[in-house]
Amino acid sequence: MKRILVRSPKDPFHVISPEQALALYPKGVFGRNVGNMIFTESMHRLITVPDADVVSDSFLSERLADSRSHAKRINEEFDQFVIPLANAFRPSFYRNLKQMTQLIERLKIPVVVAGVGVAGGTGSLDNPFPNNPPEVTANIERFLKAVLDRSSTIGVRGETTREYLASLGFGDEHVEVVGCPSLFRRGADLRVDKKVDHLTEDSHFTMNLSPYVPIMDELSIRHAAKYPHMTYIPQGHDSLEMLLWGVDRRPNKRPDLPAHTTHPLYRANRMRFFVDPSTWNDYLAEREFSFGTRIHGNIAAILAGTPAHVLAHDARTLELARYHEIPHTLVPNLPEKPDAADLYDQTDYTAFNDGHLARWEKFARFLEKNGVEHVYEAGKANPEYDKQIAKADFPGPVETLFAESESAHDAMIKRVAEVYKAAGEATLQRRHKPKYPFAPKKQLLRESKALRPLVPIAKKILRRS
Known part of the structure; x- marks a missing residue:
């Protein structure tokens, strides 16, 4: 073989x-x-x-x-x-x-x-x-x-x-x-067709973004407010750390970027992270549209049969979009406030399919x-x-710490228990020192040994009382 x-x-x-x-x-x-x-x-x-x-x-x-x-x-x-x-x-x-x-x-x-x-x-x-x-x-x-x-x-x-x-x-x-x-x-065997005529404020679709593309800050905030069923799918290891452990990745002077735990998309549990293509595919197959600057985030949608629109911000994303004839718009050519519904209307997969x-x-x-x-x-x-x-029993999407489903809570409980077990009591004591610290453990042991002869006397006094 x-x-x-x-x-x-x-x-x-x-x-x-x-x-x-x-x-x-x-x-x-x-x-x-x-x-x-x-x-x-x-x-x-x-x-x-x-x-x-x-x-x-x-x-x-x-x-x-x-x-x-x-x-x-x-x-x-x-x-x-x-x-x-x-x-x-x-x-x-x-x-x-x-x-x-x-x-x-x-x-x-x-x-x-x-x-x-x-x-x-x-x-x-x-x-x-x-x-x-x-x-x-x-x-x-x-x-x-x-x-x-x-x-x-x-x-x-x-x-x-x-x-x-x-x-x-x-x-x-x-x-x-x-x-x-x-x-x-x-x-x-790959073909992409639109599932709906137009996107509405009730549409279920996804957004992906590259944090170094400035327009995505404002775009994410605006779309989070306008489209309550839009979900953000991050791809970086730092985003997974934020979802799993609540680590704040807020960049300086960029509060609108969905990279911290106070962002509206995080608080509303409208972020999903996938660690296997299979579950990613299943999720995107149920969405109506995908758009953003991540070339493989949008390709993941295409593989699921879901239309995607690439916001081409550099040569590497542009050359792939052009070669495969994936619908795309150059970031400099976007209107002042691009909207997912407009991008969807412009998305045509005829050339891609042909x-x-x-x-x-x-x-x-x-x-x-x-x-x-x-x-x-x-x-x-x-x-x-x-x-x-x-x-294969692949894990489902990672949700934020504001998830409400029972399965998400079970995952969080298991995660916290695992961390407590791994960190141990001694580690937590070192990280959370009391204002008035207790005597060292060795000193407490010495004092307890010194008090042992007094235990029988104390018992007699208690019985008499």
Whole structure:
């Protein structure tokens, strides 16, 4: 049986609690943004053919400082390493990419990269090419060479990335635009249609946002007031910490951002966080619309058959929206006070639906050219994958600490009991010192021993009285 290693946060069938998802690594098991699970799980499903054993690398390929022993194990145990990526060509991913490159250079097996792209950032809508420091650019070039020594081509997410890599000397013979693996989870079988004619104030829809996009502050407050059934779906590890533990993440001078426990959306329990794509999909399938700046938050809705509208704020979100023909609006082109109902009216999935088959066929050819088998090849279907996902008891969405349902309260009680047990009485005593502290425990023990001879006398006095 062929064994394939996949860069991903965890095995798709592995059930972990939200508390575990946050605690396993400094920025969560999912690596800061739970949107990473959307495209990595999609790749898992695509390449889990019946005669293959597909294993998650738990991001160890970039989390281990010394990759020598890890590389040795991969060479001995696996036949192929498949790496779905997002906007990895950026300074903040420098260390991760460097460690991944060092690992790849030690591998003797084929390595296939799909969905990688350049980062966006302030002003990138007008100037999409990144102005990376020399060491970052050198690291990108080293990564590309290492991968191309072990594969036919590299799959990038859009035209901006293709042009950027061409400027580094990696032309069309090395690079193919294939989009994001997430949108090919079900191969050619993906279509999105509107569920209602128009949104009203009673509509049930979701919003996602990137906290570094300034317009989302006012937009979130205004929509929270106008649409009582709108729900905000955050994706960052810091938001999960806020929902689970009430940690206040209020940015300075930005009280309208839904990043603190006094925000109206938090107080009204209109936030939901998902630690598995399956439950995320189920929730979004019941909504009428999704909009916001998070590209994979909106792709999650599309995979659930729910229309989404991307607010493209940088080059990385724009190139994916353009390639897949996802309805979108550039943030600078939005009206002064954009409204979800207006965005919904402008949302048309005709081009997306009409072009999906051709995009899927291109992606399939990319996989086949690089020796990656997939479940939509003849004789490679694997219905057991979906059955196993359906059987897994994934945790439901994390709600805020203002949740009213019995199940949410049960989860909170269990969480508090676990924390008390883990922290222990001694820890709480250290954190909550009384104004007039008791005598030290050792002193109390000495005093109690000194009083023992007096106990019989005290008993006699009590009997006489």
